[in-house]
Amino acid sequence: MERIAEAEYVVMEVLWEEAPLTAAEVSERVPRERGWSLATVKTMLSRLLAKGALSHEEEGRRYLYRPAIRREDYVAEESGRLIDRMFGGRVTPLVAHLASADRLSVEDIEEIEALLKALKS
């Protein structure tokens, strides 16, 4: 599975949210603050097709695009990559880090505790 660049990821998000879509529809749904032209979106779509991250079917003389990889798989790969690089592949140090970096509120902690408890049973 080829690497998806950050700008490309924006397009993937759109299509994971709703698919299939035409290029124009994707363009409409790209977050406004990106300020992308339709042309840019089309470039992203082609590159993602080439990378095998999207598939397309013809609808008249347009394409309908849809994801060819699952969001979970992509997220798993990316977060795994980060954990491997920064935390030697271990998850506990990541959580410890998040905690000490104040990314964890008391509510977070309680949610996670509940989650873990559920996991054990």
Added chain:
Amino acid sequence: MERIAEAEYVVMEVLWEEAPLTAAEVSERVPRERGWSLATVKTMLSRLLAKGALSHEEEGRRYLYRPAIRREDYVAEESGRLIDRMFGGRVTPLVAHLASADRLSVEDIEEIEALLKALKS
């Protein structure tokens, strides 16, 4: 703080481990499997200097390099970036994801629970 590329990060790791070091010393410590020439390491060092991620002091006619940013800060930024992109900035979904992706062993879970308990007090 400018973005540090993946290859550059390898050099940062070396210097976070031990500093200050000369270019040659850094080169020796770069993981063998990278197969980098000394020239490549020197390029990384210059780029990191330019980005302000390293500082250097002269020692004779060589430089001694040392990190100018803390590993903690870099890791915080990168993991924050991932969490924002993939989990809408919320940590709990990340942990949930890790759990469902089988990145959490029973021991992990117990370690994290202990960690969280300590955090609350």
Added chain:
DNA sequence: CGCAGCAGATTACATGTGTAATCGAAGGGG
């Protein structure tokens, strides 16, 4: 005192990425 060798600086070059503009075909409106 001259030169081999090492330091950093400069240059190289292919590929990836961000952000389009342009081109050629096709189809719909008048």
Added chain:
DNA sequence: CCCCTTCGATTACACATGTAATCTGCTGCG
């Protein structure tokens, strides 16, 4: 039936990245 619009395809172009090789200036060895 012809032209304007709209598609996807092709081309553009600057900057980043990965991976070096070359250049230039000192410096210590002989």
